[in-house]
Amino acid sequence: MRIICFQSCEGLEQMAAVTDSGEIYLLQQKSFLELMKEAENKNVTCLSLVHQTIKDSLPMEVKLEDLTLRLPLRSDEVWASGVTYLRSREARNLESKSTGESCYDKVYEAERPELFMKSTFHRTVGPETPVYIRTDSNWQIPEPELGLVLNRNGDIVGYTIGNDMSSRDIEGENPLYLPQAKIWKHSCSIGPSIRLAETVEDPYNLVISCRIYRNGTKVFEDYANTSQLKRKYNELISYLLRDNVVFDGTVLLTGTCIVPNEDFTLADGDVVEIEIPCIGVLRNPVQIQSRMNLVK
Known part of the structure; x- marks a missing residue:
């Protein structure tokens, strides 16, 4: 499982999860740091949190190569x-x-x-x-x-x-x-x-x-x-x-x-x-x- 950040059609940065089969699911978290923090608060791993987030979602109808990828992590x-x-x-x-x-x-x-x-x-x-x-x-x-x-x-x-x-x-x-x-x-x-x-x-x-x-x-x-x-x-x-x-x-x-x-x-x-x-x-x-x- 990979986490990416991409630029939406509106010009905003959006987080998503990419499975090994290439399916892309939108994430509700606004950044990887937010994903880390939420996982910590819930006492679960980031992977478990991602699975919980996308389990009832449908993948995006887009290919990874068609997305404009951005910096995946705002690291201090x-x-x-x-x-x-x-x-x-x-x-x-x-x-x-x-x-x-x-x-x-x-x-x-x-x-x-x-x-x-x-x-x-x-x-x-x-x-x-x-x-x-x-x-x-x-x-x-x-x-x-x-x-x-x-x-x-x-x-x-x-x-x-x-x-x-x-x-x-x-x-x-x-x-x-x-x-x-x-x-x-x-x-x-x-x-x-x-x-x-x-x-x-x-x-x-x-x-x-x-x-x-x-x-x-x-x-x-x-x-x-x-x-x-x-x-x-x-x-x-x-x-x-x-x-x-x-x-x-x-x-x-x-x-x-x-x-x-x-x-x-x-x-x-x-x-x-x-x-x-x-x-x-x-x-x-x-x-x-x-x-x-x-x-x-």
């Missing part, structure tokens, strides 16, 4: 995990031109994982909305990641797809520049749906793929599997919770195992597609930031 905070895959460690060492044991080598083997603030609601976009590339960076890539949707207790209520846009040259110049390499307007996209946790058979066996198109031609494609993840989800969550306030709907991105070659950088007009079959395809065009869209 999006956090991210770094160097959780071997490929990520190798890429970080390459961009930093490290010749000996680096901070990336150390954190890959350390007990404490790397966690950092990635985005806030006003910096996060949904499907089909442009992600921006920085004007002061010459080496930028998407980072396809599985996202954990958490409640305030750190329980996983769902899974989504995240695009952790990254400026490799800025981070490679100095690890202390990480916030600038990771956080700017439209530097994170989430979606296209939230897969309810109870309906994922094995979250450590999810295929992640990334495709990048330029002028209609595919210029990059690669695949990974969450089985390659070095750390467990509960391990990452436990460190996020330490001496910290976690809000309902917080998203924790779990790191990437897909990194384009060092001669590749995103360009204005590119299109990035990230797919996890049980969640969907997160598609975003790429734009260069301008003074106009910076102040909007």
Whole structure:
């Protein structure tokens, strides 16, 4: 069962549930956070609440591909995990031109994982909305990641797809520049749906793929599997919770195992597609930031 947010004919945002057979049912809740809160108040899971909501309803006479999908979750905070895959460690060492044991080598083997603030609601976009590339960076890539949707207790209520846009040259110049390499307007996209946790058979066996198109031609494609993840989800969550306030709907991105070659950088007009079959395809065009869209 997936939860989506789409734009109605009246221009309003509407929540809906999508079954594995493709049937789409309208939900009465106005947001995923409202769904979480109602489920908590009734002491049921989100999945049980959705089943209760749609049991006497008829599906919409529309196909998923005909809907204009929006950001499925207004998350106050999006956090991210770094160097959780071997490929990520190798890429970080390459961009930093490290010749000996680096901070990336150390954190890959350390007990404490790397966690950092990635985005806030006003910096996060949904499907089909442009992600921006920085004007002061010459080496930028998407980072396809599985996202954990958490409640305030750190329980996983769902899974989504995240695009952790990254400026490799800025981070490679100095690890202390990480916030600038990771956080700017439209530097994170989430979606296209939230897969309810109870309906994922094995979250450590999810295929992640990334495709990048330029002028209609595919210029990059690669695949990974969450089985390659070095750390467990509960391990990452436990460190996020330490001496910290976690809000309902917080998203924790779990790191990437897909990194384009060092001669590749995103360009204005590119299109990035990230797919996890049980969640969907997160598609975003790429734009260069301008003074106009910076102040909007």
